[in-house]
Amino acid sequence: MDFMENAEQMFSKESLELMGTLLVMEDEDFDKIKGSVLDAIREGVSRQENRQLYATLVKQNGFSKEQYVEELKKIDSLVDTEMSDFSESKRDFMKQFFSICYNAIIDSFDVDKRAIQIPIEICSPDAKIPTYAHKGDAGMDVYSTIDVTIAPGETKLIPLGFKVAIPEGYELQVRPRSGFSLRTHLRVANAPGTIDSGYRDEVGVILHNCAPSIQDFGDGRAETCLYGPSYTISKGDRIAQLVLQAVPTALFIKTSDISKIGEDRNGGFGSTGVK
Numbered sequence: 001m002d003f004m005e006n007a008e009q010m011f012s013k014e015s016l017e018l019m020g021t022l023l024v025m026e027d028e029d030f031d032k033i034k035g036s037v038l039d040a041i042r043e044g045v046s047r048q049e050n051r052q053l054y055a056t057l058v059k060q061n062g063f064s065k066e067q068y069v070e071e072l073k074k075i076d077s078l079v080d081t082e083m084s085d086f087s088e089s090k091r092d093f094m095k096q097f098f099s100i101c102y103n104a105i106i107d108s109f110d111v112d113k114r115a116i117q118i119p120i121e122i123c124s125p126d127a128k129i130p131t132y133a134h135k136g137d138a139g140m141d142v143y144s145t146i147d148v149t150i151a152p153g154e155t156k157l158i159p160l161g162f163k164v165a166i167p168e169g170y171e172l173q174v175r176p177r178s179g180f181s182l183r184t185h186l187r188v189a190n191a192p193g194t195i196d197s198g199y200r201d202e203v204g205v206i207l208h209n210c211a212p213s214i215q216d217f218g219d220g221r222a223e224t225c226l227y228g229p230s231y232t233i234s235k236g237d238r239i240a241q242l243v244l245q246a247v248p249t250a251l252f253i254k255t256s257d258i259s260k261i262g263e264d265r266n267g268g269f270g271s272t273g274v275k
Contacts, residue, residue: 019097027087034093041097045104046135065105072102116244118172119165123202126235127161130242139175139241142205144233152228153213155189157204158239166197166244173243174205180239184231185211188240195242205240207233 022030022037076098083091120129130140145161166172174193180186189208211228233239255261 019094022093023086023090027089030087030093031089034089038093038096038100041100045100068105069102072098072105076102116167116170118167118244121163122161123163124159124161128236129162139177139243141177141238142174142203142240142242144205144235144237144239147232147234149230149232150186150207150209151213151230152185152209152211155206155208157206158233160203160205163200163202164195165200166195168197169247171196171245171247172203173245175241175243177238177241185209185228186231186239192243197247207239 022033076095079091079094079098083094122129124145126145128143130142132140142160144158146159148156148158150156164172172195174188174191174195176188176191187208187210189206193206195203209228209231213227
C-alpha cells in the first residue's frame with residue numbers, strides 16, 4: 001500500500017484536500033502559517049466531541065485502535081521517502097500532523113468507550129450540535145437559533161434547532177450557565193429542566209428575565225414600567241448547558257408504617273435552623 005492509499009483510508013477527503021492546498025504553497029508563505037495551522041489542528045482534535053466522532057468514523061471504516069495506530073506509523077515512515085521533493089519544513093509539518101493524529105486517536109477510542117451515543121436530528125439551518133468547552137466538562141453548551149429580546153418579567157422559549165433520541169435509562173438535564181446567571185437577570189425558568197428519553201420534538205430552553213418589571217414607589221402606588229434591563233440574545237449565543245444523567249427506575253413498595261424503616265431524624269422543614 002503506497003502513501004496515498006494509506007492516507008485515503010485514514011483521513012477524510014476534506015482533510016486530504018486541505019493538506020494538498022497547504023503543501024503546494026510557496027515555501028516562504030507556508031512557513032509563515034505552519035505554526036498557526038498546527039495549533040488549530042491541536043485545538044480541534046482536543047475537543048471531546050471531535051475525538052468521539054473521529055473514533056466512530058474510523059470504527060465504521062473497520063479499523064481497531066491498534067490497526068489505526070499501526071497505519072499511522074506506516075504513513076509517518078513514508079513521509080521522507082514519498083515526499084522527498086518537498087522542503088524539510090513541509091515534511092516536518094506532516095510528521096507533526098501525524099503525531100497529533102496519533103495521540104488524538106489513542107485518546108478518542110477511550111472517549112468512545114465511555115461515551116453514550118445520542119442520535120441527533122438538525123431541524124434548523126442555524127442549529128449547532130451541543131459542545132463540551134473543555135475535556136472533562138460535565139455540561140455541554142447549547143446555542144440559540146434565533147435573535148430575541150427578553151424584557152423584564154418575560155419568559156420565552158428559545159429553540160435550539162435539534163431533536164434527540166436519548167437512550168432509555170438516561171435524561172438530559174437543562175441547566176443554567178454560571179457566567180450567564182452571574183452577568184444577567186436571565187434564568188433557566190425550570191432549572192434543571194428534564195428532556196426524557198421518549199421526547200422527540202425540538203429541544204428548547206425556557207429563559208426568564210427576573211429583573212423587576214414593576215416599580216413600587218412605596219406609597220401603595222405601583223406603575224407598570226420597564227424598570228429592569230432587557231436582554232437581547234443573538235443567534236449562536238450560548239444560553240444554557242445540557243448534562244447527561246443516568247436515571248434509575250423507582251419502584252414504590254406500600255407499607256403500613258414508614259417510621260419503622262431506617263432511622264427517623266424527627267425534623268421537618270427548617271428544623272435544623274440557619275447556623
